[in-house]
Amino acid sequence: MEPFEYCRPSSVKKVLNVLKDDPRAKLIAGGTDLVDHLKLGVETPSKLVDISSLQLGEIELKSDALLIGALATSSQVAAHHLVLRNAPAVAQALLAGASGQIRNAATIGGNLLQRTRCPYFRSADWRCNKRVLGTGCAAIEAVSDGHALLGTSEACIAVNPSDLAVALLAADTHVHLASFSGERKVPIAEFYRRPGETPHIETAIAADELITKIEVPLARLGQTSRYLKLRGRASFEFATVSVASAMTFEGDTVTAAAVALGGLGTIPWRVKAAENLLLGHPLTKRRVNDFCDALFSGAVVRRGASKLALARGAIHRALLRGAA
Amino acid sequence: MKMPLQFRLNGNAVSVTIEARVSLLDLLREELGLTGSKKGCDHGHCGACTVLVNGRRMLSCLKLAVSAEGCEVTTIEGIGSAEALHPLQVAFIRHDAFQCGFCTPGQIMSALEVIAEPSPKTRASIKESMSGNLCRCGAYSNIISAIMEVVENGTV
Numbered sequence: 486m487e488p489f490e491y492c493r494p495s496s497v498k499k500v501l502n503v504l505k506d507d508p509r510a511k512l513i514a515g516g517t518d519l520v521d522h523l524k525l526g527v528e529t530p531s532k533l534v535d536i537s538s539l540q541l542g543e544i545e546l547k548s549d550a551l552l553i554g555a556l557a558t559s560s561q562v563a564a565h566h567l568v569l570r571n572a573p574a575v576a577q578a579l580l581a582g583a584s585g586q587i588r589n590a591a592t593i594g595g596n597l598l599q600r601t602r603c604p605y606f607r608s609a610d611w612r613c614n615k616r617v618l619g620t621g622c623a624a625i626e627a628v629s630d631g632h633a634l635l636g637t638s639e640a641c642i643a644v645n646p647s648d649l650a651v652a653l654l655a656a657d658t659h660v661h662l663a664s665f666s667g668e669r670k671v672p673i674a675e676f677y678r679r680p681g682e683t684p685h686i687e688t689a690i691a692a693d694e695l696i697t698k699i700e701v702p703l704a705r706l707g708q709t710s711r712y713l714k715l716r717g718r719a720s721f722e723f724a725t726v727s728v729a730s731a732m733t734f735e736g737d738t739v740t741a742a743a744v745a746l747g748g749l750g751t752i753p754w755r756v757k758a759a760e761n762l763l764l765g766h767p768l769t770k771r772r773v774n775d776f777c778d779a780l781f782s783g784a785v786v787r788r789g790a791s792k793l794a795l796a797r798g799a800i801h802r803a804l805l806r807g808a809a
Numbered sequence: 810m811k812m813p814l815q816f817r818l819n820g821n822a823v824s825v826t827i828e829a830r831v832s833l834l835d836l837l838r839e840e841l842g843l844t845g846s847k848k849g850c851d852h853g854h855c856g857a858c859t860v861l862v863n864g865r866r867m868l869s870c871l872k873l874a875v876s877a878e879g880c881e882v883t884t885i886e887g888i889g890s891a892e893a894l895h896p897l898q899v900a901f902i903r904h905d906a907f908q909c910g911f912c913t914p915g916q917i918m919s920a921l922e923v924i925a926e927p928s929p930k931t932r933a934s935i936k937e938s939m940s941g942n943l944c945r946c947g948a949y950s951n952i953i954s955a956i957m958e959v960v961e962n963g964t965v
Contacts, residue, residue: 490810491829491875513876520832520871521852533829535876560865584941585922586856589865590872720940 490532505665508692515590518599526609555594555696574710578652581714594696601643614640615684634784636751641684651747655729659700677752706741713803724748728803737767819887834858834869845885856942859915866922885914900955908946
């Protein structure tokens with residue numbers, strides 16, 4: 486592990502000052518993603534700024550939104566009554582991820598910023614445009630089911646691994662960011678960036694910014710949300726395919742729907758125009774299939790590696806069996 | 810960069826100077842001589858390094874030692890004693906819940922949180938809750954039985 490400086494500023498303001506003056510400094514909270522990368526030689530920051538003791542972990546209701554502080558841990562959020570009631574898919578997504586030990590340390594902010602599990606990214610021995618732009622993509626020559634079909638480019642096919650991000654995408658969440666110059670909020674659909682020509686840029690966060698909280702709008706739709714995760718092991722494994730879904734009905738007729746996909750995209754995947762196909766009609770297998778066709782539109786299957794059939798099955802199970 | 814670090818370890822105050830890159834696991838094993846916590850993978854996959862930090866189970870291999878400033882850390886050395894084993898330790902022996910014993914400290918540290926949770930337990934829920942602790946000898950079934958006994962009886 487390369488040596489680094491370490492500091493623990495005692496307030497958000499002081500942290501933002503450090504980030505303003507040193508854009509190469511990296512924040513560390515739970516460390517469950519970052520320390521792994523430090524050991525792998527994937528991340529080589531010159532300075533770590535420990536934010537783990539800042540007061541940014543509140544979970545509260547404010548007007549018509551659920552606010553979750555960036556330093557709330559996965560365990561805390563998954564067990565919180567406000568989350569269980571208003572955004573159950575968020576709790577389910579968190580409990581479906583990692584292990585009990587990791588969930589106790591891992592924070593919401595860190596979860597959103599976690600890096601891909603692509604083995605070529607995680608090993609400094611391989612060419613990787615995400616790790617070092619311009620070196621190429623070793624994965625494209627050895628595509629497996631672990632790689633993305635949606636949102637890819639010839640520069641990068643790495644999957645975004647966060648379960649939480651998928652649930653939050655279905656819930657129209659906003660990500661709140663702060664820097665020395667001020668605060669802003671970004672809809673989560675705009676927070677994640679497809680790789681394009683710049684796979685090393687994964688999110689909208691700037692080098693001098695900190696995630697302070699996430700804002701989940703309260704809605705009856707959100708209360709019906711669920712998270713389905715399919716993977717090779719029953720626990721402690723990333724998603725092969727996952728679905729965050731929510732639906733409201735009037736009688737048999739679908740009145741609102743939100744469906745986001747994990748495990749298939751370079752970013753968490755949602756297509757609102759596809760959801761429109763479900764609205765105003767009863768839910769049938771045919772409609773769900775049409776929805777899947779629209780959701781998967783643009784998928785690039787390389788070397789025959791495809792889990793679209795599995796994703797289709799997962800969506801059928803999530804919508805038709807789990808429909809509230 | 811060497812930093813001062815002060816925390817409580819198994820009830821005792823500890824004060825060291827340590828490089829920022831040293832993990833809590835390496836601090837415990839290499840500097841403080843507490844080799845009960847094991848380095849199974851050093852990357853957060855196996856759970857053999859599990860300790861309690863402020864009462865919550867965590868992986869010491871993924872925690873920088875300096876980030877434990879002001880914390881209460883408990884290791885397997887702080888659980889039970891030769892004269893008075895912890896109920897989990899008694900149950901692990903009674904149920905033959907280890908073979909080589911390498912994963913066992915991590916299993917017990919992790920199980921402490923399982924038995925402390927008030928929610929009702931089944932073998933399936935214990936299995937899920939303990940999924941962060943691997944056992945290459947395959948003692949899983951007996952590990953679950955040992956934990957189940959303590960859940961049901963409090964003591965053994």
